[in-house]
Each structure stands twice: as C-alpha cells, then as structure tokens.
Amino acid sequence: MSMTLDEFTRSVDPRCLPRILQIQSGIYVQGSVYEMYGRECCLSNGDLIKVIEIRITRFIAKGSNGINVDLPLDYPGLFRIVTDTRPYCGIQEIADSLRISSDRLGQPVFYTAGDLDHPDGTIKKGTIFRITGLKTVQGLECVDCELVQSEPKRRFELKLSVIGEFFECDDSQFYTLKELAEWKMSTGRTRTVTKVKSTHLKDDILPDPLEDYKGELTLTPVHEIQAIMQFRKDVVLIPPNLDVEVVDVTEEHDSAVFVRPLTLKDVFKEPTDTFPVVAEVIEKPWHVPEELAFICRSKKIVIQRAFEAKRVLASETRRGEQRRFLVPTSYKGRFKRRPREFPTAYDLEMAQSSTEQLHVVATRAFESHYSQGQYPVQVGDQFLVKKKPANNTGEGSENGEDKMDDMLTCAKIEGKNHKDVKIPMYLDGGFVEVIHDKRQYTICDICHGFPLPFNVKVSVRDLAVKEDILAAASGLQVEEEITDPYLLVSTLDLSECWEVPVNRTKMTVQLQQRWQGPATGAEQPTGHAVVEEIGEDCYYTLRRYAVANLQPPPRPPKKKPAVANSMRVKPPRPNKPVHVSSPKSPHCNFPRPGSMASDTFPRLKRNTIAVSSDRRSSIPPVLQPITVATLKSKDIPQEPEVDDLDDDSHEYEYIDEDELEFIRKKVQETAVLRSTGKGKPNTF
Structure with missing residues (x-):
C-alpha cells in the first residue's frame, strides 16, 4: 500500500531502519531535480531507495510573544525541558515515542497516576521510576525499570502491554539542541523548553535570535531522510514533504545491492575483528586540525582500530571568553605551576x-x-x-x-x-x-600528583607539532580526565597516522576490503594525538558527567553568640563549587566554577548585604556592625530565645549598596548629634 514520504516518516519506527522503498508516483517530471533547503535529489518512478536514518535537522521555535525562528542543531545555547503534562497511556506508547537506551540520556523518568499490579507487589500511585532499557523475557517485550527514591535501587520489569497513565517527571538537566533532537523528542509531540544559558560569542557575525527572549519556547522538529540509491555512493538527503508516494518493499529486495556508507560513530561500533580495514572517503570532514588534513586529501584511508583514549580537559585562566582544550596524555610539553x-x-x-x-x-x-x-x-x-x-x-563534640x-x-x-x-x-x-615549586611537570604528572582543578602554564612547548596552541595561552586550569572514543586512522603507506575523535569529526566512509598491512610480526603503526580546541557546547556536555559525590560546604553554626546582648544573623551560605575529576551522573547538584549549571544557583553579589529573614521571629533583622534595629528604636532589643533561632529555612533579603550607604550616613549623623547634645536629627 502506497503512502507519502511524510506519512512514512511519521509512522516508521527508527529501530526498524533501514527500510527499502520504491518510488510510485508524484507530481513531478521524471528525472527532475527537487531542491529544498539546499538539498538536491533526483527521483524517478520505480527507483529503489534504502532509508538508513530519519533525523531532525533543525527546530522551529515559537515563543509566547510571537517569536518564530529557525534554530539549527548547532545553535550555541543550553535549554531546560518544561515537563510535558500530557500523560502516556501505556508502556507501549512510551517505548514507541521515546528513544530508550543504556545511555544516561536515553533513560526517561516517569511516575504513575494510579496503582499498578505487579507480580512482585503493587506499584503505588505516584511511584517514580526510571526506564533503563528494553529486553525480551520469555518471548514478551519488557522495559527494565528501577525505583528512583529507594536505596538500594530496586529493579523490576514492566511488560509493554501494561496500560495506565504515566506522567513525565521534572528534569533539571541542561541540554543542547542536538541532545534534545537525539534523545528527548517524543514521536508525534512537540517539546517546550526554556533557555538557561547562551554560549553565543559576542564577536559572531550573525546575531543571536534568542538574545533577549526569556520565556518558554515550543520546539517543532523538521526532519530529513537519509537514504542510499542503487547507483550512487553518497548519501542522499530527502526532505519528507516532497509530494512523492512510496511503497515499503523491504521484504522483497536484498539490501546488499546498496552501498553502505558509515559515519565514524557507525565505524566505531563495528566488531573488533573488522579492523584494520581500508575505507573509501565519501564525505570529507570540515574544519579539522592541520595534522588531520591528510584525511581530506586522501581518497582511501586505513582505519587501524577503534578504542577509547584519555584526554585532559583544560580551560584558559582569563576573564571573559575562555578557550577550552582536550589535551592528550601523550602531550610532550612541560608545565609550571601557577x-x-x-x-x-x-x-x-x-x-x-x-x-x-x-x-x-x-x-x-x-x-x-x-x-x-x-x-x-x-x-x-x-x-x-x-x-x-x-x-x-571528622571529629566533633558530643552535643553536635x-x-x-x-x-x-x-x-x-x-x-x-x-x-x-x-x-x-x-x-x-x-x-x-x-608557589614555592619551580619544577616542570608533564600533563600526566599533574593529573596523578595533584588534586584537580590545578593551575599551570606551558613552560616548554611540544616540539613534535607545528603549532602548539597551548603555548599561546597565558594560563591553563587543568580540570579533569575524561575518556572519549577515537579511531586510529592512517594513510595507505603509513606516512601519516593520527587519532581521530569520533564525536567531533563529521565524515562518511565506505568500508572495503580488510587491510593486509605489513608482514606478520611487524610493529603496528604508532598513532599521534593532537590537542583539540573545543567549543562551549562541547565543553559543557563533557563537564556535565563529572562526579558529584561530595557534600556542599557546611552551614554556618546555629549557636548562641559569645557576645551578650547582641542579635545573631544567619550569614548566607556561599554557593560552593565541588572540585572533582571523575565521571558522574548527569544530574549534578553542585557544579564547579564555570560549569554550565553554575548560573542557576543564585550567588550573593559583592555590592549587596544579605540579611536573614526569620519568619517565626518578630524581632527585626540586624546588620553587622550597624543595625537596622537602631534606626527604628532607641532601645537595643533583647536577645531572642535559642529555639526561635533554630530555623532551617535560609531566606535572604537584599539591600542595595546605595541604600545601605544612605542608612550608614543617617546613623552616623544620629550618633554625632546625640554625643554633642544638639538635639535629634531629622528622621528619614
């Protein structure tokens, strides 16, 4: 039965791809070229295309004030999801609508609107659970779940046939548009978000379309079909709104007749025994470092192996816009402490x-x-x-x-x-x-010998590279070690051999025959690594997975002051960063300085003074050393009871610096006039 491309796009399950389609009819001249959004495609009746991926290419963002803009996936901003209030009517709808994976971004969290019967016991109304994966149990498809609010974690399975109302839970995490497109867009639904941080550079030529917008945004995805045609090697990009009818003929044709182009992410997932393999470059990468330019010049390359390598995340220590780097552990430069x-x-x-x-x-x-x-x-x-x-x-006294x-x-x-x-x-x-230490250290010495973050400066540049971009930095803060997927890529004659980042290199290759290489027993080619300069969005994505297993700094003590007849003020607990260096859950409650979540925690400004607001105490708050209470009464208020001060809520009011200076002047005038006996000054 024929259907339009748009109907196919909305109905197909991405997990069932690839699918083979046959072109049936359309209102076009056979052999004509459709050109939309800069994509070209020539389709004729009877042509076979193999749909390998349906992906989101951009979003149409609509705001409450009438704003309507197109946002590409590489838009340099971070967003927070507004919880969807529409319920899911069953586990099957959740599995069909969302991308569920072992990846942390692919584990949605829901709560039940009613009690659910389960072989291990009843799941109570309001129970919050996380879906961690899909599996088959005794021939029945199920989802793996774990209770969020239980220690230790309790795990259970729910069959896809379970019916009930399930609501999405609040998500305090930040996401890029690319992550929203890959993980958080529910099939057939729009997504409402709020912008929480902009990484748009001030010197960019194009202005930020959301620079002054503060409200909610409704994101509508615009899809694109990636397909392969029988007699073309490159990937064809087809907009789904073409007025073309197709028929799914996957069961009638062998997909082996199509060329199989792969991205570097696809190559990384290939079995280990696939490597080393000769690959033909179909789509060359853009904006690669000079050391990796041989990939753009070569028609064929050798992918030696896939592996995960360590990188050290470092940032420039300067005010304003900072540059971010991924430094390989093989970096030959030397550092001095700062x-x-x-x-x-x-x-x-x-x-x-x-x-x-x-x-x-x-x-x-x-x-x-x-x-x-x-x-x-x-x-x-x-x-x-x-x-x-x-x-x-830790040690402490008995009374706490x-x-x-x-x-x-x-x-x-x-x-x-x-x-x-x-x-x-x-x-x-x-x-x-x-600093008393004048020694020089390697990047490994710093990571293993000192607690991170750690400040350094390049004292001896890496002579193995043409241009050492780290040497130009005035100072660096070494933040943490991470692991990232890489491919070891070389030329056919092994004259060049470098580690190529999988997640930051966009190119398409076609795997060909297995590479024979040198004679058995010969040494394998040694790969070199390059220092990568990464953008703000990539930096915040990497930093989000830092461990947050440490506690925030302690609150100020809640005990009587040693000075008699004085009132106690609860000083504000500063927003303390947590300095850590290993991977963590994406839900980080205590970010480091400069992390993407730091702007969401209010911090006291230096030009303000925080005054404790105690709801249960009728005694006005005070300022140290000049009190506001002295402005309202000549008598010094008595010391309140300790029980009245034992309030766990930390709420603060803010006094502007100009207003505070005005109060100080009036208090000083009052004190001078009283001391000289010239009478009472004018009140204010």
Missing part, C-alpha cells in the same frame, strides 16, 4: 594534598561572631593547610555543636612561628596560593 584562587575555606579543604602543604595568603578580611574558637582573618594573613591525613575522619567538619584547622604563619587556628568553612573570603 597560583590558584580559593573563594572559601571549603575550597582549601578540597585542595588538600597528601604530598605537600598548601601555602595561601588571605585577600579578604573576616571575623566570626557566631562560634567560639574561630580565628579572625585579616588581609595578608598567611596560612599553611596541612597535608591530607591518611585516615581523614562546633563540629570539626564546620571548620578547617590550619597553621597561621607568624614570622618563624606557626600557630594552629580554625577557620570557618562558610567563610566567604578569599585566598591566593603562594
């Missing part, structure tokens, strides 16, 4: 090393009024953070107050003497590292 900056004492603790003491200088003053035993910090004070102990166990976990014990340098002091973890001050 001072690190630590916003809080918590960051000092995270930077503790088991090999050396950390020497820092305070750049901001701080004096604690909330707990005894905490040392006031002055600008210029020098401290030594001791080496990390072998058994790092003044815990060691809330303070950092370090040594204050006073001339030639050292005095042990305690600095509060929540101290929102500042420290700069003092």
Whole structure:
C-alpha cells in the first residue's frame, strides 16, 4: 500500500531502519531535480531507495510573544525541558515515542497516576521510576525499570502491554539542541523548553535570535531522510514533504545491492575483528586540525582500530571568553605551576594534598561572631593547610555543636612561628596560593600528583607539532580526565597516522576490503594525538558527567553568640563549587566554577548585604556592625530565645549598596548629634 514520504516518516519506527522503498508516483517530471533547503535529489518512478536514518535537522521555535525562528542543531545555547503534562497511556506508547537506551540520556523518568499490579507487589500511585532499557523475557517485550527514591535501587520489569497513565517527571538537566533532537523528542509531540544559558560569542557575525527572549519556547522538529540509491555512493538527503508516494518493499529486495556508507560513530561500533580495514572517503570532514588534513586529501584511508583514549580537559585562566582544550596524555610539553584562587575555606579543604602543604595568603578580611574558637582573618594573613591525613575522619563534640567538619584547622604563619587556628568553612573570603615549586611537570604528572582543578602554564612547548596552541595561552586550569572514543586512522603507506575523535569529526566512509598491512610480526603503526580546541557546547556536555559525590560546604553554626546582648544573623551560605575529576551522573547538584549549571544557583553579589529573614521571629533583622534595629528604636532589643533561632529555612533579603550607604550616613549623623547634645536629627 502506497503512502507519502511524510506519512512514512511519521509512522516508521527508527529501530526498524533501514527500510527499502520504491518510488510510485508524484507530481513531478521524471528525472527532475527537487531542491529544498539546499538539498538536491533526483527521483524517478520505480527507483529503489534504502532509508538508513530519519533525523531532525533543525527546530522551529515559537515563543509566547510571537517569536518564530529557525534554530539549527548547532545553535550555541543550553535549554531546560518544561515537563510535558500530557500523560502516556501505556508502556507501549512510551517505548514507541521515546528513544530508550543504556545511555544516561536515553533513560526517561516517569511516575504513575494510579496503582499498578505487579507480580512482585503493587506499584503505588505516584511511584517514580526510571526506564533503563528494553529486553525480551520469555518471548514478551519488557522495559527494565528501577525505583528512583529507594536505596538500594530496586529493579523490576514492566511488560509493554501494561496500560495506565504515566506522567513525565521534572528534569533539571541542561541540554543542547542536538541532545534534545537525539534523545528527548517524543514521536508525534512537540517539546517546550526554556533557555538557561547562551554560549553565543559576542564577536559572531550573525546575531543571536534568542538574545533577549526569556520565556518558554515550543520546539517543532523538521526532519530529513537519509537514504542510499542503487547507483550512487553518497548519501542522499530527502526532505519528507516532497509530494512523492512510496511503497515499503523491504521484504522483497536484498539490501546488499546498496552501498553502505558509515559515519565514524557507525565505524566505531563495528566488531573488533573488522579492523584494520581500508575505507573509501565519501564525505570529507570540515574544519579539522592541520595534522588531520591528510584525511581530506586522501581518497582511501586505513582505519587501524577503534578504542577509547584519555584526554585532559583544560580551560584558559582569563576573564571573559575562555578557550577550552582536550589535551592528550601523550602531550610532550612541560608545565609550571601557577597560583590558584580559593573563594572559601571549603575550597582549601578540597585542595588538600597528601604530598605537600598548601601555602595561601588571605585577600579578604573576616571575623566570626557566631562560634567560639574561630580565628579572625585579616588581609595578608598567611596560612599553611596541612597535608591530607591518611585516615581523614571528622571529629566533633558530643552535643553536635562546633563540629570539626564546620571548620578547617590550619597553621597561621607568624614570622618563624606557626600557630594552629580554625577557620570557618562558610567563610566567604578569599585566598591566593603562594608557589614555592619551580619544577616542570608533564600533563600526566599533574593529573596523578595533584588534586584537580590545578593551575599551570606551558613552560616548554611540544616540539613534535607545528603549532602548539597551548603555548599561546597565558594560563591553563587543568580540570579533569575524561575518556572519549577515537579511531586510529592512517594513510595507505603509513606516512601519516593520527587519532581521530569520533564525536567531533563529521565524515562518511565506505568500508572495503580488510587491510593486509605489513608482514606478520611487524610493529603496528604508532598513532599521534593532537590537542583539540573545543567549543562551549562541547565543553559543557563533557563537564556535565563529572562526579558529584561530595557534600556542599557546611552551614554556618546555629549557636548562641559569645557576645551578650547582641542579635545573631544567619550569614548566607556561599554557593560552593565541588572540585572533582571523575565521571558522574548527569544530574549534578553542585557544579564547579564555570560549569554550565553554575548560573542557576543564585550567588550573593559583592555590592549587596544579605540579611536573614526569620519568619517565626518578630524581632527585626540586624546588620553587622550597624543595625537596622537602631534606626527604628532607641532601645537595643533583647536577645531572642535559642529555639526561635533554630530555623532551617535560609531566606535572604537584599539591600542595595546605595541604600545601605544612605542608612550608614543617617546613623552616623544620629550618633554625632546625640554625643554633642544638639538635639535629634531629622528622621528619614
């Protein structure tokens, strides 16, 4: 039975591809060329095409203010999903609508609108579960599930025939448009998102169409069919809205008559015994480093093997737009250390090393009024953070107050003497590292010998490459080690052999015969690696999988102040980064500085003062050292009860710096007039 291309696109299951279609009829002259969106295709009656992929090429974004723009998949921005309120009527609809995979992006989370009967027990209403994969049990298709709110994780299966209402759960993760297209677009539905971060460069020629838009956006995907024709080697790109009718004849024809073009991702998934193999370059890559330009010049290449290689993620340490790099562990350059900056004492603790003491200088003053035993910090004070102990166990008092976990014990340098002091973890001050080490290190030495992130500068460039892009950077912050898929690619004569990144090289090849290579027993070709400069979207995607298994810095202590007749203020807990260096769940609650999620956590500005707002206390808040309460009453309010202060909610109001300066002047005028006995000043 014939159907239009658009009907085929909307009805076919992507898991059933490839499919062979035969052209039936259309309102066109046979042999004519259809040209839409820059794509050309010549179709005639009776032609056979093999559909290998149906993908989203762009989105049409519509906003509440009437905005209607086309967004390509490489749009440099990050988006958060608005939860779809329409229910799914069964597990079969979920499996048919969403792409489910073992990949973390392909594991949707739902909750049930009613009780579900299960052989292992009833699944209660509102139960949140994650679908982790598809499988077949005793001939029946099922989905693997795990309960989200249970420790340890409880796993179970649900048959595709299960009927009920299932709702999508809130998703706090950030996604690029490419990730939304590949993983989060439900078949037959649109997707509503909000823009949370823009990585659009200021010096770009084209303006950002969403630069000033803050509301919700409805994304409608625009698809494209990738197909192969019998007598063409290249991939044909067909818009699905062509007025052409087709018939599915997959069962009647052998797909072997078609050429099989593969992307590098497809080649990476090939069995190990496929390599080494000779490949013909069908679609050459764009914007490759100079070292990989031999791929563009060669008609045939040899893919030696597929593997996962380690790379070190590094960023420039400069204000404004930063460049990001992926540095191979084989990089031959040398680095020297550069001072690190630590916003809080918590960051000092995270930077503790088991090999050396950390020497820092305070750049901001701080004096604690909330707990005894905490040392006031002055600008210029020098401290030594001791080496990390072998058994790092916290100590605390029996009553739970003044815990060691809330303070950092370090040594204050006073001339030639050292005095042990305690600095509060929540101290929102500042420290700069003092460097005494003049040695030069390799990139592996830094990753294995020091806690990351770590600041360095190239002291000796890599002489094995023509242009060392790291040497031009004023400073680098080595952030973490990652693993990424690569192919070892060489020329036929082995004159060039380089590691080619799979996820960042867009090219199409056709595998041919197996490569014989040198005689048996000869050494395999040695591949070289290049330093890659990556974009902001790629950087944030890689950083999202960093581990977040550490806790945020402790709250300020909740105990009586040592000074009598004074009111206690709850200082704001600073937004502390978590410095880690290994892969993690994509749902990162405590990102590092510069990570894509850091802008979503409000941070106190330096030109504002935070005042605690206690809902259960009728006593007005105060400022230190000048209180707002003195402006409203001559009498100093009595100290509130401890029970009234034990409030777990941390809510803050903000006073503008100009308003605060006005208040200070009025208070000072009041004090001067009262001291001179000249009467009461004008109120304000």
